Amino acid sequence: MTYLSRNPLAVDSLLARVQSPERGGTCVFLGTVRSDDDVTGIDYSAYDDMAVAEIERILGEAQERWVNARVTLQHRLGLVPVGEASIGIAAAAPHRDEAFAACRYVIEEVKKRLPVWKKELHADGTTTWVDPSGRPHPLTPSPQSGEGERIPR
Amino acid sequence: MTYLSRNPLAVDSLLARVQSPERGGTCVFLGTVRSDDDVTGIDYSAYDDMAVAEIERILGEAQERWVNARVTLQHRLGLVPVGEASIGIAAAAPHRDEAFAACRYVIEEVKKRLPVWKKELHADGTTTWVDPSGRPHPLTPSPQSGEGERIPR
């Protein structure tokens, strides 16, 4: 299982990992790079080893909570152009409630816990680091207020 | 737009109908035929004209409620073998909350309102009509208690 990939994500291969004849409901989430302002793409980087460990923990939690569900995800790294997917999550379960819930759980935890960072590429050639709240970080070294307030889990 | 189809559903074509560079979150739901007991497949039939009208109403409601979202669906008719999808819904929106909510809304309304019926095919060659609560209807003409209790919307 490759949770991190530098290639475009393929929904079909995510589906193939979780679907089975016992699982009648499948929920997929795709996060794609949005054309905000003059953004042409996002360069994704990760703390790879920790990202994989965290993904395994998150999927394990989902598995414990929805025992009949199967969930997987793939996160793309490197340059992702506007309109292409940076993350894909697929959850299949006997019934749709579990599939939706497991898929939603995974994306919310990913947003909170995955050591992955986004650098936006602009049409004029400049770049900005993305803050989780959506505010861009200037590249000048001014510590953001609140940045150190986050309570690690 | 063909909302009803006798061919296998293609997730990619659903995605293509709703995704755009402004919509960063996409939620897909697939309902597939489950291998319950000795079921080998389900034969889907519909009141086609009303099904299309109802789908248009449901998608219109979703569109009014989540104005930045785009939602589509395709329902397969005819014989659908175990493991294949009978319905696919795709919702794309600027943010994931709206994508999940719109997708969920559509599948719930479809289950309540779409004039579509399932006849289960069993390994021994027999068939049973599926009741929405999941109880099979015997083909003998015994009116089911409660069947007439449903309040039309």
Added chain:
Amino acid sequence: MPNITVRFFARYAELTGCDTTAVRVSGSSATVADVLARVRETVPGARDLPPRPLAAVNLRQVKLDARVEDGDEVALLPPLSGG
């Protein structure tokens, strides 16, 4: 005398042995319930329909007290099980 097209689907089509029939109901304030009563008289297998089936008029689900007009299409729908 409104002339109404009546359609049967799925299990109900099996019960009645037909997909479509036409009935006439009397008066200008006829309802789906009146159509249903007339169907029970004229279509043999329709006696086995449940007392209060789901119904639609002109592609929209309605209650049994909904009015019908000449040319309407009334559909009798087994419990829905789409998706």
Added chain:
Amino acid sequence: MPNITVRFFARYAELTGCDTTAVRVSGSSATVADVLARVRETVPGARDLPPRPLAAVNLRQVKLDARVEDGDEVALLPPLSGG
């Protein structure tokens, strides 16, 4: 004297100009905060790190008062923005 590998990511790697460094902290009850203080002394650009950055020890996020042991890998993480 625990010997700790420290890793910087994304914006923090840009601030410090490096991906990895090694520091030694004194005592058997050293914490991530001690590692961070030592990093600020030894890595010039690290003065510009925020006062309380996110941190991980051995691939797991921890608070700054978490203990570190010889051979641990401490990572300093800019605000996470995966997905």
